[in-house]
Amino acid sequence: MTEIQLNDPQTLYRRWEDSQWNPFEIELSRDREQWEAMDAADRALVYWALSSLMVAEERITTKFSGLVGAHGSEEEATFLSTQQVDEARHMQFYARFRDEVIAEPELIGAHVAKARRQVSPAFRHIFDEVLVDAHEKLVAAPEDLAAKVRFVTIYHLILESTLGLTTFRFITGYLDGHGLLPGFVDGYSKIHHDETRHIGYGVWFLRETVREHLEQADTIRQTLRDLLPSVADALGGSGEDGPDIERLGVSTDAVRQFALDGLTRRLDIIGVPLTSVY
Ligand SMILES: [Fe+2]
Numbered sequence: 001m002t003e004i005q006l007n008d009p010q011t012l013y014r015r016w017e018d019s020q021w022n023p024f025e026i027e028l029s030r031d032r033e034q035w036e037a038m039d040a041a042d043r044a045l046v047y048w049a050l051s052s053l054m055v056a057e058e059r060i061t062t063k064f065s066g067l068v069g070a071h072g073s074e075e076e077a078t079f080l081s082t083q084q085v086d087e088a089r090h091m092q093f094y095a096r097f098r099d100e101v102i103a104e105p106e107l108i109g110a111h112v113a114k115a116r117r118q119v120s121p122a123f124r125h126i127f128d129e130v131l132v133d134a135h136e137k138l139v140a141a142p143e144d145l146a147a148k149v150r151f152v153t154i155y156h157l158i159l160e161s162t163l164g165l166t167t168f169r170f171i172t173g174y175l176d177g178h179g180l181l182p183g184f185v186d187g188y189s190k191i192h193h194d195e196t197r198h199i200g201y202g203v204w205f206l207r208e209t210v211r212e213h214l215e216q217a218d219t220i221r222q223t224l225r226d227l228l229p230s231v232a233d234a235l236g237g238s239g240e241d242g243p244d245i246e247r248l249g250v251s252t253d254a255v256r257q258f259a260l261d262g263l264t265r266r267l268d269i270i271g272v273p274l275t276s277v278y
């Protein structure tokens, strides 16, 4: 539970002020040399991981402003504005890596279009359909508590926690273990630090909301029922053009178990145990 700190938005905002970093100051020269020399299978694996991250960060940057508009207090609005800046910064880091290490400079939109070809249909369903739909509903009805709970469940609990923390754990484990791409690992670790702050907000918001509005526990449960099958699929591997993720040195089952354990812990804190979902 160490990565989860249950702090209110004002505390999280103060923490953000102390956690600034610049994606253009990460040292990437070793990465550039290594990328040139890397064998094809390693390169395919990293390229696929990077593509997933590129697509994910673009989606969660541009499908977020509805939540800022649905804030319940000025402190919450302040924190959520910082999260939007963070997501844009993350997207900039991955685009820079593609520009400078993979050495294919493009506008971000072109990077994302190329990256989309690497990810699985389940991944695209989650980021291009489920997230987009939940965001549109929240933009249309910022006062609708169920729309906000559904959005935060999808965004903070599933995308940032269940998918995001799992991807971070196994990708950085592999790269560190093989001494690969230190600049990428450095930037990705700073991104991970930001993500734990975002997840802290999501868990705080869902726990407080369920305490005050018990009926919203059902919104969380229904959202999980809708989404978990695609999440399990998305954790199962890459798209058609992608690599075999078991090259990471772990089985798909182990990856899914790690994700499920984290989700179980967070749902316990929120007060909607996974055992009550099905
Ligand atoms: Fe992010």
Ligand SMILES: [Fe+2]
Residues within 6 Å of the ligand: 086, 087, 160, 194, 195, 198
């Ligand atoms: Fe985030």
